[in-house]
Amino acid sequence: MQKDLEKNFLLDFEENQNIAHKICKIYTTNQSAHKDLFQEITIQLWKNYPKFRGDSKFSTWMYRVALNTAISLYRKSTRRVKTQDISDFSYKIKATDYDDTEEIQLKALYKAIHKLNDIDKALIFLYLEDKPYKEISETLGISSVNARVKMNRAKEKLKNILNP
Incomplete structure (x- = not known):
């Protein structure tokens, strides 16, 4: 066994x-x-x-x-x-x-993601992995509606970091 x-x-x-x-x-x-x-x-x-x-x-x-x-x-x-x-x-x-070489162009994105809080990092990560909101909510243990709201806020924070 x-x-x-x-x-x-x-x-x-x-x-x-x-x-x-x-x-x-x-x-x-x-x-x-x-x-x-x-x-x-x-x-x-x-x-x-x-x-x-x-x-x-x-x-x-x-x-x-x-x-x-x-x-x-x-x-x-x-x-x-x-x-x-x-x-x-x-x-x-x-x-x-x-293999880091394939993701060199994502360095700025990762640097920006590092500035987010832990939950926002997880949300952005799952979003970048093309996970549906249902799976994101299951993974993080939150409701689907809450996942969508938090995702929109996290995207906005990321935009502000990348484009000050």
């Missing part, structure tokens, strides 16, 4: 690991912090995987866990990511390096 669980997790994770990398890109400013947050997200996903019931797509569930992990870690007053040892199963994950 444990072997099947581990095998399924590894398959699901490897197929969707870019989600975690993108969230790390939005919530961190350097490669070291990116790696630390990626590791913590991976640990939280593994810890919570037995609770994944399949009511939603794995990617939707992964967004939620990853965003909650990023938001909770960066809300702490120290703003320092505390990580745990992942050595028990890290050798089994075929991690691919996040």
